[in-house]
Amino acid sequence: MRERNKARVATVWLDGCSGCHMSIFDMDDRLLELKDRIELVYSPLVDAKDYPKDVDVALVEGCIGNEEQRKFAHTMRASTKTFVSLGDCAVTSNIVAYRNPFKMHDVIHRAFIENSEGEIVLPQEDVPPLLPFAVPIHEIIDVDVYIPGCPPSADLIHYTLVELLEGRHPDIKNRFG
Amino acid sequence: MAKKAESARKNIEIAPITRIEGHAKITVHLNDDGQVEDARLHLTQFRGFEKFCDGRPFYEMPFIVQRICGICPVSHAIASSKACDQILSVRVPNAGMRLRKLANLAQVIQSHALSLFYLSSPDILLGMDADPAKRNLYGVLEANRQLAYDGVYLRKFGQSVIAHLASTGKRVHPGWIVPGGVATPLSAEAREQMQAMIPGALAAAQRSLIWFKQAMENFREEIRAFACFPSLFMGIVGPDGELEYSDGLVRIVDSSGATIADELDPSSYQDFIREIAVPWTYMKFPSYKHLPPPENSLRVGPLARLNIIGKVDMPHAAQEWAEFRTLERGVVLSSFYYHYARLIEVLYSIEKIEAMLKDPEILGRRARAKAEPNCSEGIGVAEAPRGMLIHHYKINDDGLITWANLVIATGFNNYAMNRGVLQVAKHYITGPEIPEGVLNRLEAVVRAFDPCLSCASHAVGQMAMRVQLVGPDGAVLDEVIRG
Numbered sequence: 001m002r003e004r005n006k007a008r009v010a011t012v013w014l015d016g017c018s019g020c021h022m023s024i025f026d027m028d029d030r031l032l033e034l035k036d037r038i039e040l041v042y043s044p045l046v047d048a049k050d051y052p053k054d055v056d057v058a059l060v061e062g063c064i065g066n067e068e069q070r071k072f073a074h075t076m077r078a079s080t081k082t083f084v085s086l087g088d089c090a091v092t093s094n095i096v097a098y099r100n101p102f103k104m105h106d107v108i109h110r111a112f113i114e115n116s117e118g119e120i121v122l123p124q125e126d127v128p129p130l131l132p133f134a135v136p137i138h139e140i141i142d143v144d145v146y147i148p149g150c151p152p153s154a155d156l157i158h159y160t161l162v163e164l165l166e167g168r169h170p171d172i173k174n175r176f177g
Numbered sequence: 178m179a180k181k182a183e184s185a186r187k188n189i190e191i192a193p194i195t196r197i198e199g200h201a202k203i204t205v206h207l208n209d210d211g212q213v214e215d216a217r218l219h220l221t222q223f224r225g226f227e228k229f230c231d232g233r234p235f236y237e238m239p240f241i242v243q244r245i246c247g248i249c250p251v252s253h254a255i256a257s258s259k260a261c262d263q264i265l266s267v268r269v270p271n272a273g274m275r276l277r278k279l280a281n282l283a284q285v286i287q288s289h290a291l292s293l294f295y296l297s298s299p300d301i302l303l304g305m306d307a308d309p310a311k312r313n314l315y316g317v318l319e320a321n322r323q324l325a326y327d328g329v330y331l332r333k334f335g336q337s338v339i340a341h342l343a344s345t346g347k348r349v350h351p352g353w354i355v356p357g358g359v360a361t362p363l364s365a366e367a368r369e370q371m372q373a374m375i376p377g378a379l380a381a382a383q384r385s386l387i388w389f390k391q392a393m394e395n396f397r398e399e400i401r402a403f404a405c406f407p408s409l410f411m412g413i414v415g416p417d418g419e420l421e422y423s424d425g426l427v428r429i430v431d432s433s434g435a436t437i438a439d440e441l442d443p444s445s446y447q448d449f450i451r452e453i454a455v456p457w458t459y460m461k462f463p464s465y466k467h468l469p470p471p472e473n474s475l476r477v478g479p480l481a482r483l484n485i486i487g488k489v490d491m492p493h494a495a496q497e498w499a500e501f502r503t504l505e506r507g508v509v510l511s512s513f514y515y516h517y518a519r520l521i522e523v524l525y526s527i528e529k530i531e532a533m534l535k536d537p538e539i540l541g542r543r544a545r546a547k548a549e550p551n552c553s554e555g556i557g558v559a560e561a562p563r564g565m566l567i568h569h570y571k572i573n574d575d576g577l578i579t580w581a582n583l584v585i586a587t588g589f590n591n592y593a594m595n596r597g598v599l600q601v602a603k604h605y606i607t608g609p610e611i612p613e614g615v616l617n618r619l620e621a622v623v624r625a626f627d628p629c630l631s632c633a634s635h636a637v638g639q640m641a642m643r644v645q646l647v648g649p650d651g652a653v654l655d656e657v658i659r660g
């Protein structure tokens with residue numbers, strides 16, 4: 001159900017560090033004031049478990065690092081009007097791509113065999129398989145707006161959101177927020 | 178909420194767990210009689226920092242590891258810089274030490290405010306069974322405007338202190354904390370700006386404590402069922418056994434309140450901590466080496482810190498701590514009280530920041546020691562908001578990382594979180610039908626620990642939460658997918 005006069009906004013955390021979400025929260029009072037203009041339909045802040053239909057704006061942090069995220073990107077795209085890649089991980093895959101030059105086997109081996117004791121076991125049940133390379137979101141789906149920064153500043157996020165709510169395309173000049 | 182039930186399978190699944198910092202799922206297993214037999218919390222993200230730092234210059238580490246977690250980058254930067262201090266073999270100048278401490282306290286405030294107000298206060302204010310559509314920060318704003326604004330103000334205070342301290346002016350990933358100290362000393366103007374916010378922050382913390390203590394009355398059942406069991410508690414303490422987050426020695430206390438290990442040098446963590454991996458989660462299980470399971474399981478973080486310390490050196494927080502310790506005989510065992518402990522730590526950190534800023538030495542100009550690497554190995558420890566955090570690096574002759582191990586606060590709580598989920602499942606699940614409020618409680622017990630799953634998955638990826646009801650044959654009876 002659509003609340004009248006409110007934009008349906010989602011904030012999503014893929015393979016990132018949550019820092020871009022912290023920057024969303026760094027809008028401080030402005031985050032509370034947005035309550036009159038937006039309906040937060042999907043976000044780490046709310047209890048919706050399924051990505052809803054008819055999302056007006058999605059602010060998406062992080063890149064695509066595993067199979068689940070790759071599928072989820074398509075799900076989001078199909079239900080979202082304006083898809084925003086939020087932060088350097090979403091835009092370039094940033095720090096997450098540091099793992100790309102290494103073989104997956106070596107990465108897992110360091111964490112779970114070299115740096116663990118006891119029986120040798122690798123996580124493989126009930127956990128999503130990793131993609132061999134972490135990639136920026138636009139390699140998987142079309143993205144409408146890019147906000148670079150690690151993380152982008154709260155001011156830049158607020159500006160972008162308000163422009164989109166006003167029906168304008170934000171002009172992102174502040175390259176490193 | 179999507180609910181998927183297959184009659185032949187006994188398994189409930191919640192995914193993703195919402196209002197937590199990361200991606201996880203829960204599975205609950207049932208026996209033949211439909212009774213809960215086992216429950217598990219799965220971390221589904223894995224990121225690989227321990228490997229991909231190979232080959233990076235060691236002095237980049239405090240900057241790289243901040244990107245493990247946007248909520249506690251300062252603690253990672255401190256633990257990392259302390260490991261690098263050992264590699265340089267330098268003593269950090271007094272002002273540099275103090276400024277790092279200030280930043281860590283500020284981060285405790287903002288991180289605890291996020292956990293309590295943005296993520297958990299909807300459950301506490303509106304109730305575990307409240308309408309899921311209202312169970313969020315905006316629902317809190319509608320029901321108790323002051324509480325929402327207090328939470329936002331406390332978080333803003335912590336974040337602003339970090340931004341004022343850091344030469345980059347950034348709240349998230351501030352950089353600035355470097356091997357040998359901090360990049361720049363503190364200016365008198367920045368100090369004044371921080372001081373101006375303190376009265377507001379103190380008032381917000383005190384109002385929130387009054388609110389929380391009253392609200393606790395409504396959660397007697399949760400207090401008994403939320404990960405309430407004996408375990409060890411671990412953390413660092415100051416030289417007089419006082420609350421301390423940045424520099425100290427490790428103390429471990431058992432569930433009777435007896436100290437079983439004290440003044441352990443965090444650099445010898447491998448002598449008392451063992452890390453174990455299991456096939457169904459990307460989060461490892463670190464435990465105390467010198468006891469057999471299950472007695473070796475630890476809890477860390479706010480509850481543990483308030484249980485292990487012998488004193489609190491700030492007046493208002495000391496009073497609150499004394500009251501807190503009368504909740505239970507010996508140590509406080511219910512993990513529901515993590516929330517309460519968080520608020521007391523917020524109050525403490527504000528008082529401590531105020532006291533530290535008053536001391537003129539905080540403006541000392543010498544904030545960083547410089548040296549070439551003098552050691553091939555370094556270990557750094559800090560109390561992150563969620564508990565003890567260890568960074569351990571080895572370098573080659575060119576100063577490039579050859580090996581890294583990170584032991585993360587949330588990992589230490591892994592066993593207790595799993596057991597807590599099982600306890601809640603056993604207490605509240607009585608048949609194959611699971612009401613929404615019970616699902617929320619399964620998530621809420623995890624929220625009480627404030628797990629930082631991006632930290633815990635340092636090792637590649639993402640945690641999502643589900644509940645599965647699994648029969649004795651391993652079949653999934655019922656599966657509730659939230660996500």
Ligand code: SF4
Nearest residue numbers: 016017019087088089
């Ligand atoms: S861009 Fe930076 S702040 Fe944002 S998720 Fe990536 S590492 Fe974190």
